[in-house]
Amino acid sequence: APRVGVLALQGDVREHARALDTLGARVTLVRRAAELAEVDGLVLPGGESSVIDKLARAFELQGPIRQAIADGMPVYGTCAGLILLADRIADGIAGQQTFGGLDVTVRRNAFGGQVESFETDLDVAELGGPPVHAAFIRAPLVEEVGRAARPLAALADGRVVAVEQGALLGTAFHPEVTGDIRFHERFLARVASVS
Ligand code: GLN
Numbered sequence: 468a469p470r471v472g473v474l475a476l477q478g479d480v481r482e483h484a485r486a487l488d489t490l491g492a493r494v495t496l497v498r499r500a501a502e503l504a505e506v507d508g509l510v511l512p513g514g515e516s517s518v519i520d521k522l523a524r525a526f527e528l529q530g531p532i533r534q535a536i537a538d539g540m541p542v543y544g545t546c547a548g549l550i551l552l553a554d555r556i557a558d559g560i561a562g563q564q565t566f567g568g569l570d571v572t573v574r575r576n577a578f579g580g581q582v583e584s585f586e587t588d589l590d591v592a593e594l595g596g597p598p599v600h601a602a603f604i605r606a607p608l609v610e611e612v613g614r615a616a617r618p619l620a621a622l623a624d625g626r627v628v629a630v631e632q633g634a635l636l637g638t639a640f641h642p643e644v645t646g647d648i649r650f651h652e653r654f655l656a657r658v659a660s661v662s
Contacts, residue, residue: 469658472497472506474532476522478514478547482643486651492658500531508541508658510651511548513604513641516575517563519547529566536568541634541661543654549630549637550575550607557610568635570613577608586645591620591629594649601628601640601647608639634661 468491473483475496484494487510497503509532511519523529536542536552544552551565555572559565578585584605588598599620609627612618620629620638628639629650634657642650 468493469507469655469662470495470505471508471510471655471658472503473510473512474519474523474528474548476526476528477518478512479641479643480512482641483510483512483545483651486643486648487655490648490651490655492655497528499526500528503528503531503535507662508543508654509535510654511542511544511551511566512643513546513548516547516550516565517560519551520564523566524564529564532566536566536635539634539661541636541654541657542568543636543650545638545641545643546604546606549573549609549639552635552637554613555611569630569632569637570615571609571630571637572611572613573607574610575607576605577610578603578606581605587622589620589622589628589640591649593619593631594653596649599640599642599647599649600645601638601642602644603628603640604644606639609637
């Protein structure tokens with residue numbers, strides 16, 4: 468089984484670990500560079516992107532994660548994790564940085580605060596099967612998709628909420644919360660194909 472990591476500095480680490488475990492992956496919680504070096508793929512959880520950014524720099528993980536992305540390691544980011552994969556943030560807090568890799572611009576909290584959180588069904592042609600039941604929790608929006616990235620899913624009004632670029636996958640919503648494991652499956656297939 469592939470060994471995959473969940474960045475475990477802040478956020479919904481446990482839900483991701485459970486989804487990956489269900490799919491038969493061996494899961495490592497990544498808090499330091501030595502743990503990152505052991506994994507063939509990495510999940511960036513939902514949470515608070517500015518906090519995860521700060522902690523990743525404090526734990527000296529920003530450089531190694533950027534290098535792993537540059538080296539082609541598969542990474543799947545949900546919500547805050549998508550923000551951390553974005554090359555550009557429309558409205559980051561002062562000094563907020565990302566790992567980058569996805570040629571997109573994201574807007575944080577694009578739907579408002581916690582009370583504006585919502586669930587909806589999304590057709591995701593690439594996944595096949597029934598629509599994805601998606602939970603948006605203080606979710607970001609992909610405002611601009613650059614040439615290198617490809618939209619995977621959009622809301623009914625066309626606003627993009629999932630993107631893919633090479634080995635990188637990002638969703639504005641949380642499949643790990645609603646129990647749809649098809650995005651994790653797609654991530655693990657990518658891990659299996661490169662490792
Ligand atoms: N609003 C959060 C952020 O900007 C993301 C919320 C989430 O991950 N559910 O990081």
